[in-house]
Amino acid sequence: MIKAIDISSLQPHPNLDGVDVVIIKASEGRTYANPERVQQAKAARAKGKPIGWYHFLWPGNIQAQAEYFIRCANPKDGDVLACDWETTTSGTRPSCADKDAFLAAVKKLRPRLRVILYCNLDYWKNRDTTGKCGDGLWIADPNAPAGHPRIQHSWVIHQYGIKNHTDVNVCHFDSVADWKKWAGVPATPKPPATPKPPASKPYVPPAFPVGLAPGKSRPSAKPLQRALRAAKFLTISDADLSDHYGTRTEGGVRKFFAAHPQFRAKGKPKDSAIGPKGWAYLHNLAYGRK
Incomplete structure (x- = not known):
């Protein structure tokens, strides 16, 4: 007792x-x-x-x-x-x-x-x-x-x-x-174990949406707009995100090309159509590591 x-x-x-x-x-x-x-x-x-x-x-x-x-x-x-x-x-x-x-x-x-x-x-x-x-x-x-x-x-x-x-x-x-x-006295919690740092995994950009091009709405241009915004090439609010690859999106792409001209189509100084390689590099700038 x-x-x-x-x-x-x-x-x-x-x-x-x-x-x-x-x-x-x-x-x-x-x-x-x-x-x-x-x-x-x-x-x-x-x-x-x-x-x-x-x-x-x-x-x-x-x-x-x-x-x-x-x-x-x-x-x-x-x-x-x-x-x-x-x-x-x-x-x-x-x-x-x-x-x-x-x-x-x-x-x-x-x-x-x-x-x-x-x-x-x-x-x-x-x-x-x-x-x-x-x-x-x-x-x-x-x-x-x-x-x-x-x-x-x-x-x-x-x-x-x-x-x-x-x-x-x-x-x-x-x-x-x-x-x-x-x-029913609560048990004294054990101190949390020191977490091990997660293994570093290389960032893998999403696949390029085939058919993405200025003037089109399919596939949606929203992922491109978000990536441009995250990489500081486009200022746009969530409310203004659009499926349409319009003039605002083209302007963001041209800013990206100005900073990284290797991804602009040859012979097109005013190019605003991003391709698979430019898409991948942009996403690495926005969300991953080069």
């Missing part, structure tokens, strides 16, 4: 040495929030301790209490949520129906988290009428040896006493890893 403590504002800076799980009071009723809860959780998480939160239930206003609990706890993935069902400081007692409704409301608000019930032996044996304890029972039986509460029902936590003014518990798990698996 593993060890847990449950704390409230009465233990603002608990000793976490030898503790496996820390369960923190988040709220009570609809108005009280533990003023130490944020720092208590921060200290526990800094030491790698799994976290639980509990809400001290009052009679009535169950949905409002559940929503208040979630706001105060602000639970993370893998945190466990608990309903503390016992007699209030004013002597009132939430009913079994209140308890069941609260467990259901919290589970609806945070369906991915474990939601459990805390109560003492008298409440479980004499006041509970449904046997509902959410995802597990946290039983307070300080007169029984640790790990041997006097109940027949299965349990996940046994609060068996007080040490150094702090409630002490044992959890019915063989290891902290088992608790984390049950609670």
Whole structure:
């Protein structure tokens, strides 16, 4: 079994040495929030301790209490949520129906988290009428040896006493890893392996579209226009791209020829018809390497 403590504002800076799980009071009723809860959780998480939160239930206003609990706890993935069902400081007692409704409301608000019930032996044996304890029972039986509460029902936590003014518990798990698996604590991601650089592959231009020529629309002139734009020989927006090999495209081709006259047809100083070799070289300029 593993060890847990449950704390409230009465233990603002608990000793976490030898503790496996820390369960923190988040709220009570609809108005009280533990003023130490944020720092208590921060200290526990800094030491790698799994976290639980509990809400001290009052009679009535169950949905409002559940929503208040979630706001105060602000639970993370893998945190466990608990309903503390016992007699209030004013002597009132939430009913079994209140308890069941609260467990259901919290589970609806945070369906991915474990939601459990805390109560003492008298409440479980004499006041509970449904046997509902959410995802597990946290039983307070300080007169029984640790790990041997006097109940027949299965349990996940046994609060068996007080040490150094702090409630002490044992959890019915063989290891902290088992608790984390049950609670759904996210696994610590492994650092990504250093990626190997991809093998360099030579750029291969697309095949020259047979029949591409000024004044034609088939095949489309859009790939040529995009390549001219990428190689800085043509300024054109996506909206102005056209299947037609018109005057704008011809102007871009002439600029390409001016920079690379070896691809212009011989004897045609104003040539604007790109051929297969010029097409391939243009695409290497635009998208690959010469």
